[in-house]
Amino acid sequence: MIKTVKGCKDIYGEDIEIFRSVEKVLRDSARSYGFKEIVPPTLEYSELFQRSVGEDTDIVEKEMYTFTDKGGRSVTLRPEMTASVARAYVEHHFETLPSPVKLFYIGPCFRYEKPQKGRYREFYQFGVEVLNDESPYLDAEVIALAYEIGEKLHLKDLKVKINSIGCKKCRPHYKEVLREALKPHYEELCDDCKRRFYTNPLRILDCKRESKALKDSLPKITDYLCDECRAHFEKVQKYLSEFGIPFETDNTLVRGLDYYTKTVFEVVSNDLGAQNAVLGGGRYDYLIEEIGGRHTPGLGFAIGMERLIEVVKSQKSAQNEKEELVYIAYGKGLEKEAYLTAKRLRSSGFTVIVDSKGGAFGKQLARSRKRGAHFTVVIGEDEFKKGTVQLKDMEKQTQTEVKKEELTEAIAQISESKNGAKESNAPRK
Numbered sequence: 001m002i003k004t005v006k007g008c009k010d011i012y013g014e015d016i017e018i019f020r021s022v023e024k025v026l027r028d029s030a031r032s033y034g035f036k037e038i039v040p041p042t043l044e045y046s047e048l049f050q051r052s053v054g055e056d057t058d059i060v061e062k063e064m065y066t067f068t069d070k071g072g073r074s075v076t077l078r079p080e081m082t083a084s085v086a087r088a089y090v091e092h093h094f095e096t097l098p099s100p101v102k103l104f105y106i107g108p109c110f111r112y113e114k115p116q117k118g119r120y121r122e123f124y125q126f127g128v129e130v131l132n133d134e135s136p137y138l139d140a141e142v143i144a145l146a147y148e149i150g151e152k153l154h155l156k157d158l159k160v161k162i163n164s165i166g167c168k169k170c171r172p173h174y175k176e177v178l179r180e181a182l183k184p185h186y187e188e189l190c191d192d193c194k195r196r197f198y199t200n201p202l203r204i205l206d207c208k209r210e211s212k213a214l215k216d217s218l219p220k221i222t223d224y225l226c227d228e229c230r231a232h233f234e235k236v237q238k239y240l241s242e243f244g245i246p247f248e249t250d251n252t253l254v255r256g257l258d259y260y261t262k263t264v265f266e267v268v269s270n271d272l273g274a275q276n277a278v279l280g281g282g283r284y285d286y287l288i289e290e291i292g293g294r295h296t297p298g299l300g301f302a303i304g305m306e307r308l309i310e311v312v313k314s315q316k317s318a319q320n321e322k323e324e325l326v327y328i329a330y331g332k333g334l335e336k337e338a339y340l341t342a343k344r345l346r347s348s349g350f351t352v353i354v355d356s357k358g359g360a361f362g363k364q365l366a367r368s369r370k371r372g373a374h375f376t377v378v379i380g381e382d383e384f385k386k387g388t389v390q391l392k393d394m395e396k397q398t399q400t401e402v403k404k405e406e407l408t409e410a411i412a413q414i415s416e417s418k419n420g421a422k423e424s425n426a427p428r429k
């Protein structure tokens with residue numbers, strides 16, 4: 001049997017439904033902020049990523065799908081899309097467009113990584129890029145958009161982490177200060193960080209293998225910013241506070257690449273467990289120059305779609321578990337009444353199953369229990385005549401007679417008192 005290539009996957013069934021609905025939230029959100037879509041090609045010349053993503057990164061060193069095409073050129077299946085957007089900006093003279101140029105993208109990316117849950121060799125990224133404008137207002141606006149997306153997808157305990165990593169004026173000095181502080185700990189560093197000590201010590205700050213205690217003991221970059229970077233960072237924080245976006249500064253948050261400048265940020269959520277970054281982004285005022293364009297400030301973020309889909313999926317199953325299942329048992333000839341009762345409950349958001357066989361109530365109740373129903377509504381002949389039903393709480397094994405028109409409210413009340421929070425179990429009204 002021929003299978004999918006290792007690390008690649010078919011997206012089908014529930015996953016593609018969720019993918020498309022998440023995609024719609026992302027597209028609509030980006031459009032509402034004035035972003036226009038761009039669809040770059042999947043294949044680029046390898047040089048683009050060597051120059052933009054950088055030689056000294058895991059992506060370029062180990063993870064690129066690079067091959068020589070039949071014309072002898074080195075080409076690469078893109079590992080990310082910012083570089084492609086930057087290339088398109090220079091190639092098509094987007095500097096002639098009104099600034100800021102606001103673009104969004106969604107598409108597959110490729111990295112030759114060890115496949116594991118949430119990590120694939122082909123995965124999808126959505127991202128936005130703001131080009132040719134250095135206003136700190138835009139940093140805050142892009143972060144607000146990122147936060148808003150998290151809110152729209154109902155991610156839990158959303159928080160924004162921000163930091164400033166300075167610019168070409170102030171960062172070199174900080175790197176020296178950092179190296180000095182790291183010197184006594186050199187032997188304790190992991191092998192990658194021993195190399196980073198010489199090539200780019202900033203990346204030691206976001207290495208998962210180094211201890212928090214070590215990182216906390218190191219000098220903070222925000223104490224070494226030049227006046228321009230400090231003023232920029234203060235403004236970003238001021239705007240975020242004014243916009244009501246909860247954020248905290250995290251001095252260990254860095255982007256290892258030299259073209260990143262000033263603001264870097266992550267949006268984190270408790271929904272994602274240990275790997276809790278929903279998305280990451282930052283300002284990259286030197287990127288366009290790096291690939292041969294004129295000095296052009298830029299800013300953006302990228303989200304991995306697979307992670308979002310996982311979260312939305314787990315939320316859905318949690319919701320389904322909480323949804324109240326109501327089972328309806330009925331006496332002889334009362335199918336119509338059972339159907340109408342079910343209809344009323346369904347329109348209030350309950351999931352309702354009507355017994356399909358009728359017959360002895362004992363047997364109907366046994367079927368209700370087998371289904372895992374939370375409530376059974378029993379419509380007997382006597383009750384029908386009185387305009388009432390028996391409401392059985394299957395968990396507590398209690399039974400109360402309630403008026404037909406008060407049934408929905410009665411079930412809602414019991415489930416609310418059982419579960420404390422109204423949102424969790426009450427019907428969706």
Ligand code: AMP
Nearest residue numbers: 080118119120123278279302303304306
């Ligand atoms: P990065 O470009 O490494 O900053 O990653 C941006 C987003 O892409 C993150 O949200 C990652 O979860 C996602 N991502 C990166 N690599 C992979 C991968 N191999 N599989 C799935 N998602 C990925």
